[in-house]
Amino acid sequence: GQQLNQSPQSMFIQEGEDVSMNCTSSSIFNTWLWYKQDPGEGPVLLIALYKAGELTSNGRLTAQFGITRKDSFLNISASIPSDVGIYFCAGFQNTGTASKLTFGTGTRLQVTL
Amino acid sequence: KAGVTQTPRYLIKTRGQQVTLSCSPISGHRSVSWYQQTPGQGLQFLFEYFSETQRNKGNFPGRFSGRQFSNSRSEMNVSTLELGDSALYLCASSLSAGGVPITQYFGPGTRLTVL
Numbered sequence: 001g002q003q004l005n006q007s008p009q010s011m012f013i014q015e016g017e018d019v020s021m022n023c024t025s026s027s028i029f030n031t032w033l034w035y036k037q038d039p040g041e042g043p044v045l046l047i048a049l050y051k052a053g054e055l056t057s058n059g060r061l062t063a064q065f066g067i068t069r070k071d072s073f074l075n076i077s078a079s080i081p082s083d084v085g086i087y088f089c090a091g092f093q094n095t096g097t098a099s100k101l102t103f104g105t106g107t108r109l110q111v112t113l
Numbered sequence: 114k115a116g117v118t119q120t121p122r123y124l125i126k127t128r129g130q131q132v133t134l135s136c137s138p139i140s141g142h143r144s145v146s147w148y149q150q151t152p153g154q155g156l157q158f159l160f161e162y163f164s165e166t167q168r169n170k171g172n173f174p175g176r177f178s179g180r181q182f183s184n185s186r187s188e189m190n191v192s193t194l195e196l197g198d199s200a201l202y203l204c205a206s207s208l209s210a211g212g213v214p215i216t217q218y219f220g221p222g223t224r225l226t227v228l
Contacts, residue, residue, distance in 0.1 A: 003154070003155050030213075031213050033213075033214070033215075040221060041219075041221050041222075042117070042203050042204075042205070042218075042219025042220050042221055042222055043156070043203075043219050044219070045214075045215065045217070048213060048215050050213070088155075088156065090156075092213055092214065094211065094212070094213075098168075098169050099169065099210075099211050099212070100158065100169070101146075101158060101214060102158075103148075103155055103156035103157075104155070105155050106155060
């Protein structure tokens with residue numbers, strides 16, 4: 001099935017550092033979403049973006065909907081240990097007759113003290 | 114209120130067997146979607162049910178099927194299990210179907226291992 005390409009695949013950072021990750025697709029999406037998944041849990045929605053160029057924040061998280069509608073970016077500022085987990089982007093398309101959510105490959109984030 | 118519940122949490126089966134997984138959505142939610150998560154393929158959409166009708170289907174073989182009951186609880190079934198079916202199966206419920214899934218909540222998943 002189709003997947004969105006996320007980079008980096010994984011990253012080790014120190015507490016207090018800022019983190020950036022991105023997601024690219026060959027297809028255009030109407031909506032971009034970012035999720036976080038903790039071990040043993042399902043993904044939890046962090047941010048939803050609805051139009052090209054939109055910049056949205058949720059606490060220390062900031063995400064942007066790329067102008068081409070084929071990419072999105074997530075930044076985490078001043079990382080803390082509880083930011084550890086896997087972050088997924090997802091693109092949403094609604095054609096009227098069917099809707100589809102396509103997930104990215106994930107970025108595994110590990111934070112060291 | 115209670116979140117999405119999936120049972121069982123862990124399951125071990127052998128090739129050729131069949132398996133049924135259960136998902137109880139958040140109270141009041143009528144849409145249930147199923148996803149397969151594997152290290153190699155990531156999160157892949159299986160199907161979505163709304164008001165007991167399959168609304169949407171991903172690109173999986175016919176061995177994967179599902180259904181939804183009148184109380185919105187859903188089951189998915191995999192017949193003739195293959196090694197490659199080993200995965201975390203996630204269920205997600207939402208109030209309605211078709212729109213941007215901002216009211217969609219995932220369960221903790223069922224970890225299926227096929228030996």
